[in-house]
Amino acid sequence: MSDETRLREDLCLLAKSLFDRGLTHGSTGNISARTPDGGLLVSPTGSSFGRLDPARLSKFDDQGNHIAGDRPTKEMPLHTAFYDTRGTTGAVVHLHSTHSVALSLLDGADEDNFLPPLTPYAIMQLGKVKLLPVFLPGDPAMGDAVRGLAGKRSAVMLAHHGPVVAGKDPQAACNAIEELEETAKLALLTRGMNARPLTDDQVQAVVTKFDVKWD
Template identity: 75%
Template sequence: MTEEARLREQICLLARSMFDRGLTGGSTGNISARTGDGGLLVSPTGSCFGRLDPARLSRFDTSGNFVEGDKPTKEMPLHSAFYDTRSQTGAVVHLHSCHSVALSMLPDADEDSFLPPLTPYAIMQLGRVKLLPIFRPGDPAMGEAVRGLAGRRSAVMLANHGPVVAGKDVAAACYAIEELEATARLALLTRGLDPRMLDAGHIRDIVTIFDIEWDV
C-alpha cells in the first residue's frame, strides 16, 4: 500500500470514529490532510463522516488545483487559510459538535479564550481557542477571519456552527478537536457550580514545559 493510500484509509477511519461517537452527524463536518507530495486530500461536499470512501476523496495538487475525486467541501477557504498561515499544518478538521456549539451561543462566551482552563489537556493540544463570529456556511469570510489571525491560533470556534482545528497530522488534528469538544462539555456540566480551574501558575507551567502557543 502506498503512503497516500494509507493516508486515505486513515482519514476515513478517523472520520468514521468521530461520526460513530456522535461528534458530528449527517453530512456535517469536513476534514483535509497534506499528502507526501504537498497536495491535499479533502472530504467531498455533502459527504458523511460515517461513510467516506477513500477512493472518492477530493484531491488537490501542490498548486491548490482540484485534480480528481468528488467535488470538495464548500469550506475549502477555511482549510486553505490554516495551511497558508501555519506552515506546520498537516491536517485540518471541522465538526458540528454539540457541546462546543452550545457553549459558543452563550452570551458570556469569551472571544479571545473560548475554552475555560479546566484541564491541562485542552491547553496542551489546542493552546488558546479564538471564538469567531457567525458566518454563513461556506462564506469565504471565514477563511479571511482565520487569515487575520496570522497563524497565531491552531484552533478556532465558529459561533453557532462548530470548531475548526489544525494539527501536525490528521491524527493530531482529530485528537485535538475531540479534546475541544470534551472541554466544552465539561464547561457546560460545571456551569454555575463555581468549578476549580487551573490558575495562572498552572497554565504558565504547562505552556513552558510543553512549549505551547498561549499568550498571543
C-alpha cells in the first residue's frame, strides 16, 4: 500500500468516526491533508463525513492545481490559509459541532481566547482559539481572516458556524478539534454554576511545561 493510499483511507476512517459520534452531521464538515509529494487531499463539496470514498477525494498538486477527484469543498480558502501560514500543518479539519457552535452564540465570549481554561488538555492541544466573526459559507474572507493571524493560531472558531483546527497530521488535527468540542460542552454544562476555571498561574504552568504557544 502506498503512502498516499494509506492517507486516503485514514482520512475517510477518521471522518467517519467523527460523523458516527455526532461531531458533524449531514454533508457538513471538511477535512484535508498534505500528501507525501507536497500536494493536498481534500474532502469533496457536498460530501458526508460518514460516506467519503477514498478514490474520490479531491487531489491538488504542489502548485495548488486540482488534478484529480471530485470538486473540492467550498471552504478551500480556510484550508489553504493554514497550510500557507503554518509550516507545521499536515492536516486541517472543520466541523459543525453542536456545543462549540452553541458557545459561539452566547454573549461575553473572549474573541482572542474563545475557550475558557477549564482543563489543561485544550490548552495543550489548541493553545488560544481565536473567535472569528460570522461569514457566509464559502466566503474567501474566512481564509483572509486566518491569514491575518500570521500563523500564530492552530485553531479558530467561526461564529455561528464551527471550529477549524490545523495539526501536524490528520490524527492530531482530529484529536485537537474533539478536545475543542468537549471543552465547549463543559463550558455549557457548567455555565451559571460558579465553575472554577484554571487560575492564571495554573494556565501558565501548563503553557511552560508543554511548550504551548500562548500569544
